[in-house]
Amino acid sequence: MLTIQNLTRQFPDGDTLITVLDLPSFEAPTGSQWCLTGVSGSGKSTLLQCIAGLLQPTTGTIQADDVKLTEINAKELDHWRGQQVGYIFQDFNLLSFLTAEENIISGAFFANRFTHKEMTDEAVKLMDIMGLTNLRHKKPTQLSKGEQQRVAIARALIKKPSLLLADEPTASLDAANSAIVIDLLRNYSTEANATLLIASHETTVISQFTNQLHLTKRGSHDS
Amino acid sequence: MIRKIAWQQLWSKPLTTSLLLLVMALAVALSVLVVSLGSGLQRGLIAATEPFTLLVGSPGSSQQFVLNTVFLQDKPLSNISYQEVTQLRANTKLVKQAIPLAFGDSVKGFRLVGTEPEIFTVRADNTKPEWLRLSSGRPFQTPFEAVIGQDVAKQLGLALGDTFYSTHGTLAKGKEHQEEKFTVVGILADTGGPYNQAVLTPIESIWELHAHGHKPNRVQGQLPKAAQAQAQAQAQEQVQDQDHSHDLSEKGDVTAIMVEPVGFGQAYTLAAQYVKRKDAQLVFPAQVITQLFNLMGRGEKVWQPIGYLLIGLAMAVVLVTAYLATVNRLRDYAILKALGATQKQLYSILIQQTAYVIGLGAVFGWLMGFGAYLGLAYALNTSSAIIMPLAISSASLQLTLLCIVVGLAVSLLPVYAFHRKAKQLHDVMN
Numbered sequence: 001m002l003t004i005q006n007l008t009r010q011f012p013d014g015d016t017l018i019t020v021l022d023l024p025s026f027e028a029p030t031g032s033q034w035c036l037t038g039v040s041g042s043g044k045s046t047l048l049q050c051i052a053g054l055l056q057p058t059t060g061t062i063q064a065d066d067v068k069l070t071e072i073n074a075k076e077l078d079h080w081r082g083q084q085v086g087y088i089f090q091d092f093n094l095l096s097f098l099t100a101e102e103n104i105i106s107g108a109f110f111a112n113r114f115t116h117k118e119m120t121d122e123a124v125k126l127m128d129i130m131g132l133t134n135l136r137h138k139k140p141t142q143l144s145k146g147e148q149q150r151v152a153i154a155r156a157l158i159k160k161p162s163l164l165l166a167d168e169p170t171a172s173l174d175a176a177n178s179a180i181v182i183d184l185l186r187n188y189s190t191e192a193n194a195t196l197l198i199a200s201h202e203t204t205v206i207s208q209f210t211n212q213l214h215l216t217k218r219g220s221h222d223s
Numbered sequence: 224m225i226r227k228i229a230w231q232q233l234w235s236k237p238l239t240t241s242l243l244l245l246v247m248a249l250a251v252a253l254s255v256l257v258v259s260l261g262s263g264l265q266r267g268l269i270a271a272t273e274p275f276t277l278l279v280g281s282p283g284s285s286q287q288f289v290l291n292t293v294f295l296q297d298k299p300l301s302n303i304s305y306q307e308v309t310q311l312r313a314n315t316k317l318v319k320q321a322i323p324l325a326f327g328d329s330v331k332g333f334r335l336v337g338t339e340p341e342i343f344t345v346r347a348d349n350t351k352p353e354w355l356r357l358s359s360g361r362p363f364q365t366p367f368e369a370v371i372g373q374d375v376a377k378q379l380g381l382a383l384g385d386t387f388y389s390t391h392g393t394l395a396k397g398k399e400h401q402e403e404k405f406t407v408v409g410i411l412a413d414t415g416g417p418y419n420q421a422v423l424t425p426i427e428s429i430w431e432l433h434a435h436g437h438k439p440n441r442v443q444g445q446l447p448k449a450a451q452a453q454a455q456a457q458a459q460e461q462v463q464d465q466d467h468s469h470d471l472s473e474k475g476d477v478t479a480i481m482v483e484p485v486g487f488g489q490a491y492t493l494a495a496q497y498v499k500r501k502d503a504q505l506v507f508p509a510q511v512i513t514q515l516f517n518l519m520g521r522g523e524k525v526w527q528p529i530g531y532l533l534i535g536l537a538m539a540v541v542l543v544t545a546y547l548a549t550v551n552r553l554r555d556y557a558i559l560k561a562l563g564a565t566q567k568q569l570y571s572i573l574i575q576q577t578a579y580v581i582g583l584g585a586v587f588g589w590l591m592g593f594g595a596y597l598g599l600a601y602a603l604n605t606s607s608a609i610i611m612p613l614a615i616s617s618a619s620l621q622l623t624l625l626c627i628v629v630g631l632a633v634s635l636l637p638v639y640a641f642h643r644k645a646k647q648l649h650d651v652m653n
Binding site: 075079155 | 224227228231232234235554555558559560561562563564565566567568
């Protein structure tokens, strides 16, 4: 269960602070699938980054199962993220100096609970499922956008995360690739009983989710 | 994986990384070369003086005297009488061994050394074998037999039984003494010093050759006219051949005497006896070489700080570039952070990258510097007769190790800079 209470996040804007996220409460049962909706600037990405522990909330609490994410230290948060969170970015964020296969394996490495053989075997399996086998030795710049996003998804799934966070994962893709990506994420969530949160403003994506969390643009300035 | 990430991220900019390695390597190479040359030269010079405990000769520059006698360089000083050898040998309380040496002629640029067979018994110290050992043949026995150094044999292609003429003076293009042929009867094993380039012959060969050849200037007035004309021509030749400023035509003249004292104290007693003499001098070659080396060492002392400065500058370039690269790669670190990398793992990547550049640069630099030293040492060994050891000097290893240690210590600076920038990782991702 993912539980959020009174979550706000402010960013400095000159001499003032601007609130980009204000979420009084939110609960996502384990294995549930959610779509975060809202216009640009409504705080969808900020919420995902706060949940992943990449961004410290200004106020509020976040709890994943029995782990109070807003109370543990940075090192514990890194370990938790490495083991439990699969994070997919809008612009893929692959490491340009690693091959497709190495990028995928890097996702499992920081979970710190797999042997090298386990990581390699799982990467081979995922590449086979996602049609990346022939591209394993290619660098990200040699891949199409659809292929890059599939590598990014494989990198997120290889560690078998209990929490899958995807920030506009289809924004750079065409309709066909978008459908493949959403299917892959939903299938994983169902099979692994992992909680899935996808941030999107695309109606084709939003319409596939019964659970939706709509965020509104605050834009308020607090001194 | 961390190692792979560090390595592959480093080489994702191959030109920058190669240039950094080159900068570091060149700085270390230069310093290693300076240190190795200094140390090699010192070891070579000192090793060369080992068989020569004391030298007695005519008054003049002690450095020129040692350079000529020990290193077979420079012009010989004037001669002294053979009686000096006899007197030294008679002084058994102080002198264990006295061996005459006569210089002045050469064989195609290699010095001809007139001496006595006793020279083959000289040892640098009792724990070492004889200084001049034969690799083939036998010691000379009669005049115009010659024992040649291994470099002479190699470079002139001389073998046992071969014959050659000596040349008047020490220049390769001097006038040949066609009166008598020398025969090679022995070839020296490696002496580890300048005598690899010596041609040893009985001292009588020199005396006889010069008795046949030309008369000394000082007796010109007593010669018939034809002989005077010949002597004048030879005097003219002597002016042209400036390094043949002495004459060995008088039987009994020697240029230097190698003296092995009975002991350390006796050496100084003997030295004291020569202090007041105006017709002869006694020198300690090792002392003269130390003075000479100190003089040359000043040059090394100037170069050494320049070498260290270059290494310091190279490290500064590496560190500044490492810092700039870190700032440019913040996005990569942010991605790694999102994948679950801890701060410690990110620091480890940064440290490894700087360590790779500094460590590999230092190792390549050492190899380049040592390679350059070997090349120079080889060239000097074959051309100058100062035999520098073709071995690794501990000073160069210490210097390289120091570079690596200091480099690793200062590689923490980009980490500190990254630590300050780490708060921006979130901004980089958005």
